[in-house]
Amino acid sequence: MDANDFLILNAVVVTILVGLFLLSKRSKATPTSLNLRKGNFTPVTDIDINDEEELNVYFNFNGHLWDAYEVLGVPAGCPMSDVEMAYIKARMRIDDESKEILEMAYAAIHEKVKA
Structure with missing residues (x-):
């Protein structure tokens, strides 16, 4: 198969x-x-969730x-039991x-x- 045959084959495929x-x-x-004969449709409103709780506790130390x-x-x-265990272990390890x-x-x- 020479170059001309290859070019022709590509042209045919393309x-x-x-x-x-x-x-x-x-x-x-x-x-x-738009179907105007259909009854009124009230869209579902978003659920208002107010009982979210912040899990993290932040405090300032040394300006940070x-x-x-x-x-x-x-x-x-x-x-709190896990927090107490971590606190005790960290106090043993730290200077x-x-x-x-x-x-x-x-x-x-x-x-x-406590609050």
């Missing part, structure tokens, strides 16, 4: 594909007709905003200079749970 594309075009979709749960390394909104942030984080969570 012509067939273009022809199929043009022939397969459908007419434009007709717009939806901190998430108390992240400081203690527990998921936001976890039970004396950094214990203040742990105490503030624990106090912030304790205050929110």
Whole structure:
């Protein structure tokens, strides 16, 4: 198969594909007709959810905003028993200079749970 035969074959294939594309075009979709005889339709309103609860507890330490749960390394909104265990373990691991942030984080969570 030489170059001329290859070129002719490609031209035939492209012509067939273009022809199929043009022939397969459908007419434009007709717009939806308005039915005025049908009864009134009241759309459903969005559900108003007001009982959302903020799980995270934020506090300021050294001029920065901190998430108390992240400081203690527990998921936001976890039970107070998990928070206490994380606080005790973190106090054992951390040096004396950094214990203040742990105490503030624990106090912030304790205050929110108590409220």
